[in-house]
Amino acid sequence: MDYYSNQISRLIEEFSRLPGIGAKSAQRLAFHIINLPKDQVENFAKALVDARNNVKYCEQCCTLTDRELCPICSNKDRDQKTIMVVETPRDLAAYEKTGKYNGVYHVLHGAISPMLGIGPSDIRLKELIERLQGDVNEVIIATNSSLEGETTAMYISKLIKPVGIKVSRIASGVPVGGDLEYIDEVTLLRALEGRTEL
Numbered sequence: 001m002d003y004y005s006n007q008i009s010r011l012i013e014e015f016s017r018l019p020g021i022g023a024k025s026a027q028r029l030a031f032h033i034i035n036l037p038k039d040q041v042e043n044f045a046k047a048l049v050d051a052r053n054n055v056k057y058c059e060q061c062c063t064l065t066d067r068e069l070c071p072i073c074s075n076k077d078r079d080q081k082t083i084m085v086v087e088t089p090r091d092l093a094a095y096e097k098t099g100k101y102n103g104v105y106h107v108l109h110g111a112i113s114p115m116l117g118i119g120p121s122d123i124r125l126k127e128l129i130e131r132l133q134g135d136v137n138e139v140i141i142a143t144n145s146s147l148e149g150e151t152t153a154m155y156i157s158k159l160i161k162p163v164g165i166k167v168s169r170i171a172s173g174v175p176v177g178g179d180l181e182y183i184d185e186v187t188l189l190r191a192l193e194g195r196t197e198l
Contacts, residue, residue: 081137111148138166
């Protein structure tokens, strides 16, 4: 039995298609939108349509942008010879929030996963290899510590090492505030191997 009119039900249904939005959250969002002033709803709808129509891949690093080059690639103060390879634009944003990395990025938009049928040609590896034809000193592989992320890191490393470009992998290990007794063996081993001198 439908509790709401067709328009409300459709709005709830559309919100529930978004990742991480369940039925109750979709309902809350729908009623929030309905109760907003009309001009705010129109601005929201326009922002959605404009983003979908205008956002594309950066011609250099493949992150999402509404220009030919993203703000990071077009910044001449960045170290263009150091490239950090990440899986998603969200990973790029996470590193940018640290304020400590001054190089540029390359966004793969995924990771190699034979189980899911995702191979090297399904992510932005070809574009990375093309970038390496230029003046590059180091490639930092910052894929996730998952099986897919590790597979991708190993694949990239094997592609790049013969070219003579330095390849490094981000360290991983014990999180700040983590209790050692609850951390798995692989993470503890990584933390031990990646230890630094104090």
